[in-house]
Amino acid sequence: MSTTHSHAPLEESPLTEFEVLELAVRELAIEKGLFSADDHRRFSEWAEARTYTVGSRMTARSWLDPAFKERLLSNGTETSKEVGVDWLQPTGQGTPSDYTFFYVLENTPKVHNVIVCTLCSCYPRPVLGMSPDWYRTPNYRRRMVRWPRQVLAEFGLHLPPDVEVRVHDSNQKSRFMVMPMRPEGTDGWNEDQLAAIVTRDCLIGVALPRADVTASQVPKQPKGRSGGKKR
Amino acid sequence: MATTSTQYDQLQRQASNLSPADRLPLDSPYEISNELYDALRKVLHDVGGQPDTPVPFTEKGEEDWEMNTYLTCECLGWRGVWNSEERRRRENDLGATQYFGLPYYARWITVAAKALVDRGLITTDELGQKIDEVRTRLERKRS
Numbered sequence: 596m597s598t599t600h601s602h603a604p605l606e607e608s609p610l611t612e613f614e615v616l617e618l619a620v621r622e623l624a625i626e627k628g629l630f631s632a633d634d635h636r637r638f639s640e641w642a643e644a645r646t647y648t649v650g651s652r653m654t655a656r657s658w659l660d661p662a663f664k665e666r667l668l669s670n671g672t673e674t675s676k677e678v679g680v681d682w683l684q685p686t687g688q689g690t691p692s693d694y695t696f697f698y699v700l701e702n703t704p705k706v707h708n709v710i711v712c713t714l715c716s717c718y719p720r721p722v723l724g725m726s727p728d729w730y731r732t733p734n735y736r737r738r739m740v741r742w743p744r745q746v747l748a749e750f751g752l753h754l755p756p757d758v759e760v761r762v763h764d765s766n767q768k769s770r771f772m773v774m775p776m777r778p779e780g781t782d783g784w785n786e787d788q789l790a791a792i793v794t795r796d797c798l799i800g801v802a803l804p805r806a807d808v809t810a811s812q813v814p815k816q817p818k819g820r821s822g823g824k825k826r
Numbered sequence: 827m828a829t830t831s832t833q834y835d836q837l838q839r840q841a842s843n844l845s846p847a848d849r850l851p852l853d854s855p856y857e858i859s860n861e862l863y864d865a866l867r868k869v870l871h872d873v874g875g876q877p878d879t880p881v882p883f884t885e886k887g888e889e890d891w892e893m894n895t896y897l898t899c900e901c902l903g904w905r906g907v908w909n910s911e912e913r914r915r916r917e918n919d920l921g922a923t924q925y926f927g928l929p930y931y932a933r934w935i936t937v938a939a940k941a942l943v944d945r946g947l948i949t950t951d952e953l954g955q956k957i958d959e960v961r962t963r964l965e966r967k968r969s
Binding site: 613616686692711714749 | 871872873874875876877878880881883884885886888890891893894895896897898899900901902903904905907909910911914917926929930931932935936938939942947948952953956957959960961964965968
């Protein structure tokens with residue numbers, strides 16, 4: 596996922612009506628004193644620094660440190676501070692969209708967890724960054740709660756029938772992250788090595804970590820297949 | 827002959843359009859069944875469990891206007907103009923055509939503009955003038 600929001604040269608992209616509308620609303624809001632340009636900049640700095648690697652770190656540390664794992668599973672919001680995430684930031688009261696309870700869902704040999712937000716697009720941004728585009732599509736929202744095995748198979752994740760699939764529907768009050776099981780072939784690995792194989796998709800629950808797949812090998816997202824263009 | 831990915835995409839689009847069309851004429855009928863009353867009250871955003879065809883789950887990073895939309899909406903929340911519940915409620919209230927027809931962040935920025943107008947914080951004249959001004963400025967920048 597794109598954790599650093601890159602600024603393409605302006606000439607590259609054609610003007611869209613949504614871009615015009617956004618800038619118009621923002622400039623009017625700033626002119627009227629509804630918020631300041633500095634507010635926007637500060638929020639931007641916070642948002643662009645959010646990345647799923649926080650979730651990867653939490654998972655890797657949990658694999659190595661049972662006491663940390665216990666704290667994380669019993670109080671996700673509070674334990675996030677141990678990996679540098681305070682859910683009250685960046686405003687002191689949390690983000691308008693995300694201040695909520697954070698729960699970590701532990702996968703076991705018999706239970707696989709996966710997250711969705713059927714009503715909209717709730718996602719634990721402070722620990723996973725911005726949600727992938729597909730996570731917010733009506734298609735994923737429609738089908739994941741009812742045909743999870745089929746949808747997971749479309750992501751390449753085929754679960755045996757004896758593994759129970761638990762789908763967690765996120766909402767304004769509860770955000771979830773999946774803690775996958777430590778894969779084979781990682782004996783003796785340190786926290787950094789382990790964190791590198793916990794990809795964003797593993798933390799959503801649509802993939803499982805493997806010793807031979809690291810996040811840096813995940814194909815880069817193409818920039819702008821453009822939901823913004825009029826089609 | 828092997829199927830190319832373009833052909834596959836075309837097939838996919840066609841398949842998505844094959845849902846059975848069984849439409850009732852809705853013309854303020856004199857009476858309706860209880861079942862239809864229930865169906866009419868179903869909220870459009872509660873899509874969990876609705877059948878749909880598989881589609882490719884594509885990766886796409888936020889474009890600049892999308893990230894800026896997120897930030898503008900959050901700043902409006904931060905400074906007390908609205909909250910995220912209102913934003914979502916306003917998106918739902920766009921109606922099915924716009925809710926499912928607009929890109930995700932286009933829903934956000936559309937309702938942000940409406941919220942400012944509805945509160946009297948900006949007028950539609952101001953918004954229209956600002957939109958024209960911004961469009962002219964950006965077009966000049968890019969030409």
